[in-house]
Amino acid sequence: MAPQLPRPSISSLQAALSACRISSPSTTTTTLRPGLPLRRTFTTTPATRTVPLPPESPRFITVPDPPQSSEPKLPPIKGHLPVPRDIFPRREGDKKIQPEYIAAATKLSKAEAAGLPPRSERQALRRALAHARRAALAEGLKGLYARKTTRVARKKARAEKKRQENLAAATAPERLDDVLTRPSVRLATSGTTFVAPDPARFERAEAARKERERREAEKAEARRDALARLYVAASNFIVDEAELEKKIDEIFVERYYQLDTSIAGRSIWDMCPPVSVSDLLSEHAGTTAKVADANRTKAAKTTLRQKEVAEELTGGKL
Numbered sequence: 001m002a003p004q005l006p007r008p009s010i011s012s013l014q015a016a017l018s019a020c021r022i023s024s025p026s027t028t029t030t031t032l033r034p035g036l037p038l039r040r041t042f043t044t045t046p047a048t049r050t051v052p053l054p055p056e057s058p059r060f061i062t063v064p065d066p067p068q069s070s071e072p073k074l075p076p077i078k079g080h081l082p083v084p085r086d087i088f089p090r091r092e093g094d095k096k097i098q099p100e101y102i103a104a105a106t107k108l109s110k111a112e113a114a115g116l117p118p119r120s121e122r123q124a125l126r127r128a129l130a131h132a133r134r135a136a137l138a139e140g141l142k143g144l145y146a147r148k149t150t151r152v153a154r155k156k157a158r159a160e161k162k163r164q165e166n167l168a169a170a171t172a173p174e175r176l177d178d179v180l181t182r183p184s185v186r187l188a189t190s191g192t193t194f195v196a197p198d199p200a201r202f203e204r205a206e207a208a209r210k211e212r213e214r215r216e217a218e219k220a221e222a223r224r225d226a227l228a229r230l231y232v233a234a235s236n237f238i239v240d241e242a243e244l245e246k247k248i249d250e251i252f253v254e255r256y257y258q259l260d261t262s263i264a265g266r267s268i269w270d271m272c273p274p275v276s277v278s279d280l281l282s283e284h285a286g287t288t289a290k291v292a293d294a295n296r297t298k299a300a301k302t303t304l305r306q307k308e309v310a311e312e313l314t315g316g317k318l
Contacts, residue, residue: 087141088148097145106134228314 053060058076088096095101109130111118118124198204238244 088145094145097142102134102138102141106130106137 088094109127112127118127238247
């Protein structure tokens, strides 16, 4: 029969509950009667603490451990350690363990350098202490450099071992259980289900790239042309209220259609209708029926063509 685990007594539970600050101070001092259940009276009255612990402390509320708890708990760490300074930078190497550096860091006094004996027992003691500090500095620097060398070598060894393991796992042959449990496929079925890569995939990708570059160039050219047209058309923009009032008084009049007989019977929004294909063909063949086109001189048509050519060459509206 397995041994029974020790169980906490009622008095220990009462002490733990009183330490949790859950019950009032009056309930912590009451004695438990046999046969009555354990009660916890919640209250807003702060309980007195025997140990002054601040609220930020992890032990501000003491929670009792269960009797069968096997969780490993680390001891609390007070504060934090500063980041250590790199004593041996990589660019310096082993410069600080050389005798020249140690001698420059722990210089002798002028009397010691001149070889003069100490003038008193106090000076002799100070020289002995200084010599001990120089020896301790040299020994400490060498020990720290040896620890750093060992640490770097151990780190490189772990990295190389991990790399070798990854390389071996990547280049390992197929396992025997994978080979034996792989589903078999008939040769006739594999011939019909196998999809060979497109032999002309690279040529198609290059053609698609050139087509995309062409479309992007067309879009850029259209944006530049629209910007040039906007720049030229900005000279006729209405920018203040005086120009707007003048334009409204000029257009919205009662006898507007009687002032110009060429647009009589048409809306003011159709002053520049688009040119149709039939009109272009009639003008090219010389069989136009419009009075305005018929009365237009050859010089005017030549000027219009020159303007269109200049707009195409300059990339903007003239």
